Every structure is written in C-alpha cells, then in structure tokens.
Amino acid sequence: MSTISMPEVTSNAAAPSDPGPARKRRRFPWAPLALLTPALIMLAVFIGWPLVQLVIMSFQKFGRAQIFGAPPEFIGLDNYVAVLADPEFWAVLGRSVALCVVSVVATMLLGVAIAVMMTKLGAVMRTAVSVSLLLAWAMPALTATIVWGWIFDTQYGLVNWVLTQVTGKDWMGHSWLIDPLSFFAVAAIIITWGAIPFVAFSTYAGLSQVPGEVLEASSLDGAGGFARFRLIVFPYIRSILLVLLVLQVIWDLRVFAQIYALQSIGGVRAETNTIGVYIYSVSMASGDLGAGGAISVILVVILLAISAVWIRTMLRSEES
Structure with missing residues (x-):
C-alpha cells in the first residue's frame, strides 16, 4: 500500500514586530516645563540674580566710595582671607x-511633645491648643521680641517680679540682657517659642497618618507609650522629622530680627552678635560690602552643605 505524505503544517503565529530604527521617539514633556516656567523665572530674578551679584561683590573691594558711584576694584580672594583670618568671625560663628x-x-522636643499631646486631647482642648499655637505663629518675630523684652524688663518685668515673690530675694533691677549668657538664654526662648507651632502642626499631621489598629495591637501586646512611639510611630514620621530638623537648623542659624531687637533693647552688641547680625554690621555699619558679601557666601555654603546632607539622606531612605 502506498502511503500519502501529508504536507508539514507550519505555524503562522504572528511574531512580535521589531520596531527597528523607526521606533517613535518620546516627546519632550513640554507641559510640565511650561507650568514650571513662571516659578523658575521668579526664582532666577529674585534669588538667582542677587546671589550672582553677591558672589561677584565678595571678590571686589566694595565700600562707601563704590556705593556713591566709584568703580569697584577686583581683589580676588582677599575678602575671604581677611574674614577667615579674623578671630571675631569664628567667635560669632x-x-x-x-x-x-x-x-x-528645644524646638524639636517641645514641638513633638505638644503634637503627641494633641492626639490625646478632646476636640475642645485640641482646638484651644491649636488656636494658641496659631496666635504664637502669626505674631511677627520683631513684635514677639519686643513683648518678651517687656517680660524680661529690668525694672518692671514679669520674670523679675515672679522671682522676687517666689524666692524672697529682690530681683527687681536685674538685667537679663547685659550678660551674654542670659542674653542668649532669652534669645533661645524667643526663637523656640516662635518655631514650636510649625513643628507641632507638621508633626501632628504626620501622627494622624499612623494606623490606629497598629497602635492598638501593640498596646494589647503590652508595649508602653515610649516603646510604641519609638518602634511604631517614629518610623512613620521619621522623614517628616528629618525635614523639620533641617529647616529649623537653616532658619535658626541665620536668625536676625530677634537678636537685633534684643540688642536694641539692652544687649551688648559686640558680645552678642550672631552671624546674621554680624553680616549686617560689617556691611551697613562698617560700609564694607565686599567683606559682608564674603561672609554671606560662606554662610550660603554652610547652608547648602546642610541641605545636601538632608537630600542625600532622603534619597537613601527612598532607595531602601
């Protein structure tokens, strides 16, 4: 018998098409760039250009004569050398x-403590605390410093009166601003008082995102309040606390209004200058804008280094 051979059936399944060189190129995201353009222009005009001018001025001899029209003289790194060799700069820093x-x-500890307390309060007390924090936050730094200056007034201050009543010793007439140590203690109180609301509100917003069932389960397992905060709550709000920490360091390192106002009330300026007031004194009082620009650039570099550490830490946490 003859056998009939069947033709081999080949599969006609469609193979994936090779895009080849004709692959369509991705379009440039023009829409996000267009939305960011106004903000970028504002940053370039109000921050970028003045910063460039500041850097240029720091390499020039720019004094009172240049303010009234004389051409500035390029002196290279002389301003930086003079500033870094000045013992007063390092004392101020x-x-x-x-x-x-x-x-x-003080700000971080008290702000976080108030935020945790707000999670335990009822609606009425939480509203009262929030309004109090908002009032403290809304008060301008200069106004707050003047009010605190009255509280620590030498003759009629509330602090001296309370200490006199409590200790039985006559504190009336005691000056809190004449001594540099007590001056900075008062300044730290004022700065901390004005910064606590921001930390408290930001931390409270983060605490509201912690799952309640996780906290309840840990409580049933016997974990105490501190253990729950350290092992459960803190990992949830760690990134928020890191941002707050870096922002507070940047803001408090360049503080100006509180120190300058306290010096005007009664502090000894030469012994209580901070870097912000020192830049103002060198630039405006002494008229040496070149040296003031050099100090400002050094401060900008320090703040950029702090910001770089924060950005690097944030990127590492996101990768992990």
Whole structure:
C-alpha cells in the first residue's frame, strides 16, 4: 500500500514586530516645563540674580566710595582671607552654632511633645491648643521680641517680679540682657517659642497618618507609650522629622530680627552678635560690602552643605 505524505503544517503565529530604527521617539514633556516656567523665572530674578551679584561683590573691594558711584576694584580672594583670618568671625560663628543647637533641640522636643499631646486631647482642648499655637505663629518675630523684652524688663518685668515673690530675694533691677549668657538664654526662648507651632502642626499631621489598629495591637501586646512611639510611630514620621530638623537648623542659624531687637533693647552688641547680625554690621555699619558679601557666601555654603546632607539622606531612605 502506498502511503500519502501529508504536507508539514507550519505555524503562522504572528511574531512580535521589531520596531527597528523607526521606533517613535518620546516627546519632550513640554507641559510640565511650561507650568514650571513662571516659578523658575521668579526664582532666577529674585534669588538667582542677587546671589550672582553677591558672589561677584565678595571678590571686589566694595565700600562707601563704590556705593556713591566709584568703580569697584577686583581683589580676588582677599575678602575671604581677611574674614577667615579674623578671630571675631569664628567667635560669632561659634555663638551662632551654639544658639542654633540649643534652639533646635528645644524646638524639636517641645514641638513633638505638644503634637503627641494633641492626639490625646478632646476636640475642645485640641482646638484651644491649636488656636494658641496659631496666635504664637502669626505674631511677627520683631513684635514677639519686643513683648518678651517687656517680660524680661529690668525694672518692671514679669520674670523679675515672679522671682522676687517666689524666692524672697529682690530681683527687681536685674538685667537679663547685659550678660551674654542670659542674653542668649532669652534669645533661645524667643526663637523656640516662635518655631514650636510649625513643628507641632507638621508633626501632628504626620501622627494622624499612623494606623490606629497598629497602635492598638501593640498596646494589647503590652508595649508602653515610649516603646510604641519609638518602634511604631517614629518610623512613620521619621522623614517628616528629618525635614523639620533641617529647616529649623537653616532658619535658626541665620536668625536676625530677634537678636537685633534684643540688642536694641539692652544687649551688648559686640558680645552678642550672631552671624546674621554680624553680616549686617560689617556691611551697613562698617560700609564694607565686599567683606559682608564674603561672609554671606560662606554662610550660603554652610547652608547648602546642610541641605545636601538632608537630600542625600532622603534619597537613601527612598532607595531602601
């Protein structure tokens, strides 16, 4: 018998098409760039250009004569060398860093504590605390400093009166601003008082995102309040606290209004200058805008370094 061979059936399944060189190019995201353009222009005009002018001025001899029209003289790094070789600059920078550390630590601890307390309060008390924080936050720094200056007034201050009543010793006439240590203690109180509301509100917003069932389960397992905060709550709000910490360091390191106002009330300016007031004194009082520009650039570099550490930490946390 003859066998009939069947033709081999080949599969006609469509193979994936090779895009080849004719692949369509991705379009440039013009829409986001168009939306960001107005903000970028504003940043370039109001921040970028003045910063460029500041850097240029820091390499020039720019004094009172240049203010009235004389051409500035390029002197290279002389301003930076003079500033970095000046012991007063390092003393001012050290005082600024010490004040910043004390103020930031106090602000973060009290702000987080108030935020945790707000989660435990009822609606009425939470509203009262929120309104109090908003009033403190809304008060301008200069106004707050004047009010606190009255509280610590030498002759009629509330603090001296209370201490006199409590201790039985006559505190009336005691000056809190004449001594540099007590001056910075008062300054730290004022700075911390004005910064606590921002930290408290931001932390409270983060605490409201912590799952309640997780906290309840840990409580049933026997975890105490501190253990729940350290092991459960803190990981949820760690990124928020890091942002707040960096912002507070930047803001407190360049504080100006509170220190300048307290010096006007009764502080000794030469012994209580911080970096912000020192820049103003060198630039305006002494008329050396070149040296003031050099100090400002050094401060900008320090703040950029702090910001870079924060950005690097944030990127590492996102990658992990």
